[in-house]
Amino acid sequence: MMQTSLFINGGWLEDTADKLTITNPATGDVIATVASASEKETQLAVDAAFNALNDWSKRPAKERSVLLKKLYHKMLEEQDEMAHLMTKEMGKPLEEAKGEVAYAASFVEWFAEEGRRVYGRSIPGGAEDQRFQVIKQPVGVVAAITPWNFPAAMITRKLAPALAAGCTIVIKPPSATPLTALMLAKQCQEVGIPNGVVNIVPASSKAFSNVIMKSDKVRKITFTGSTEVGKMLMKQAADTMKNLSLELGGHAPLLVFDDADVTRAVDQAVASKFRNAGQTCICANRIYVQAGVYDEFVDQFVKKVATLSLGNGLEGNDIGPLIDKDGFEKVVDQVNDAKEKGAVVSTGGEGYQDGGYYYMPTVLTNVDESMAIMHDETFGPVAPIRKFEEEDEAIRLANETPFGLAAYFFTKDVSRGTRVAEQLEYGIVGWNSGAPSAAEAPFGGMKESGIGREGGMEGIEAYLETKYISLKL
Known part of the structure; x- marks a missing residue:
């Protein structure tokens, strides 16, 4: 057992x-004990980050870039x-875990390069002896709170930039x-990243937040997690008027129109x-299929x-397994609620405990808006499918x-696709694609799904902070 x-x-x-x-969710076996930070240790981490800030922020962007590139290669070497x-601590299939490490490393690589492209600008002054300049400077000490479902990528998406x-x-x-x-x-x-630049402190939410929220040394909070907790942090x-980035909950729709490539739609919808056993913030939570291809889609999808x-x-x-008993019970409750209200289980529909908590990949048909699964994020391997008639309805x-x-839709019609993409009220839209995430692209939501990208x-x-300098010669 690790310590x-x-x-x-x-x-x-x-x-x-x-x-x-720390237990393996697949077996229930204890695999490690980890020191947990109190307010005292959390304050030590904040002080270390604050003390390291002056030196780190003044280093040339190229020097920071070189170190991040080394980290990128190190991650791939130890992929x-x-x-x-x-996989042992979170439960996702090993091949998915390998993919996540590569995805996490891609953010390190991207921002190693992007850090050298932080540009300011000069603005013509209003008089002969005036000069206006805009520069970008680091916001300061950052406190990051990350979720369990992507243990590497959700960190590097914050740490690297x-x-x-x-x-x-x-x-x-x-x-x-x-x-x-x-x-x-x-x-x-x-x-070789200098001491104090990166500090990692497993801690209770209370011990961590009590320190960082009161501290005037911490200038930014970045959080990925539930909307409920995001609102509390806000x-x-x-x-202390901290800068905030919040990537919060989702309930992604996936639309399949009559003119879609059904086989591609099925493959992408399943993916x-x-x-991650449906435990992702951008996975398709509810599937809407137009009447003309509904039967064909359902048949292929269920198979x-x-x-x-x-x-x-x-x-x-x-x-793999669900993360814990609470996650398992939420899935069970949603499926039972749907069945009680008339949903049909086309495959799956059952769970079991075998060391960890497992739920069978499940498809529900004959669903409607009265069911909790059509409104509440599931975080499990259950796909409800509903028929629709017209584009506006979808x-x-x-x-x-x-x-x-996030939202997804499938159509070959460029005119329809353009209309739908522009009308969907989502920060991320996948058009004929079920995997839109990339380090090069902005990730984040609208409405109660967060602030920032x-x-x-x-x-x-x-x-970065934007600073305007007005110079009179």
Whole structure:
């Protein structure tokens, strides 16, 4: 069994009063104990980041870029080891975990390059002796709170742009999956990122937030998680007017129109819905299929889903366990609610406990808007399918939610596709694609799905302040 420590100011601190017990969700076996930061240790991490800020922010962008490139290569060199660790602590299939490591590393590579393209500008003055200049500077110390479902990528999407911009960072990984984060800390240390620039402190939410929200040293909060917690953080951040980036909950619709390539739509819908056992913020949560291809789509979709294997992610299965009992029970409750209200289970529909909590890949048909699954994020391997008649109806149904993170649609008609893409109230839209995420592109939502963007050129802007300088000669 592993024993791991906090990573603060380039050192490893194990002697804490509280410990986290980390279990393998596939088996229930304890795989590690991890030091848990109190307010005292969290404050040490904030102080370390603050003390490192002056030196790090003044280093040339090229120097920061070189170190991030080294981290990128280090992650790829240790891809198999990191993926294996991730599967053990989180449960996702090993091949998915390998893919996540590559995806996480892509953000490090992208922002290593983007950090060298932080541009200001000169503006013509209003008089002969006036000069106007705009410069970009790092926002300061960043506190990052990340979720368990992507233990590597949700960190590098924050860490990489922060470091590239010249910020230092304190990261609270989730209590369920801190091991991948601590391995990332070790990699940062090994490639020469200076002490205090990156600090990783597994901690209770209360201990962490009590320190960072009150601290005037922390100038930015970046959070990925539930809308409920995001709203709470937004209120708490108001007292010190902290800069905020919030990537919150979703309830993604997937629309299939009569003129779609049905086979492609099925393949992409399965990939979107069942990746990570449906435990992703942008997976297709509800599927709407136009009447003309409804039967064909359902037939192909059910057959494909029925072939997905369920079991331990280290044993070559397509679907791994759910993260814990609470996640499992939410899926069970949603399926039972749908069945009680008339939904038909076309495949799956059952779960079991075998060391971990498993739920069969499931397809529900004959669903309607009275069912909880059509309104509440499922975070499980269940796909409800509803028929629609007209384009306007599909767009209305897709937008009838407070969330606006991701949406998908399938059509060969460019005119229709343009109309639909522009009318969907979502920050990310996949057109004939179920996997839109990329380091080069902005990731984030509208409405109650968050504030700000990660990735793309927008991703580094979230870690910069704009300063205007007016010079009179």
